[in-house]
Amino acid sequence: MTDFFAVLRVPARPWLEPDALRDVYLRLSEALHRQAGSQDELVALNRAFQVLNNPATRVEHLLSVTGAEPNTRQIAPVMGELFGRVAGCLQEADRLLGEISVQSSALARALQVQRVHASQANLDHLAHELAAYEARRLEALRELDQVWPRRSADTCEALAQIAVDLTFLQKWQGQIRERRLRMDEAIG
DSSP states (O other), X not given: OOOHHHHHTOOOOSOOOHHHHHHHHHHHHHHHHTSTTOHHHHHHHHHHHHHHHSHHHHHHHHHHHTTOOOXXXXXXXXXXXXXXXXXXXXXXXXXXXXXXXXXXXXXXHHTTHHHHHHHHHHHHHHHHHHHXXXXXXXXXXXXXXXXXXXXXXXXXXXXXXHHHHHHHHHHXXXXXXXXXXXXXXXXX
């Protein structure tokens, strides 16, 4: 397995400052672009940046390369509750988009605008909640970074849980953005 921390020449830690990571990536990328025959190294550098730039994949990679990967990963209760709410809002949006798609006239679609705006408001509210929870999980990641040098099994378990949570949060936020765009197009 390739150690992406080594590829980017950054410390193997749970938290990396995004701007500093990007600067390192750009500096190394620029240096490699000047070298003939560096295509494989550029591919590895790009992949390393992709993985380490995302906190969820960074933590998964860190646990993997350090051999600290926990055996089990479970969905936290708060994430289960959020899942139900996300699924409900997305189903409502999909149902509304389906109804709009079968409307043959612009007038009939226009009559759905109020319902679309209400659904978008629900999606926006949920997106705000997800972003706030993501910010709290990222803060927890920063806090665990402080104890990483003295890591314990509990630290690794907590990091793995944060990685799972962030992965779901990112997925759900993307799904909400996609439904919002589709609704804008449907009534636009």
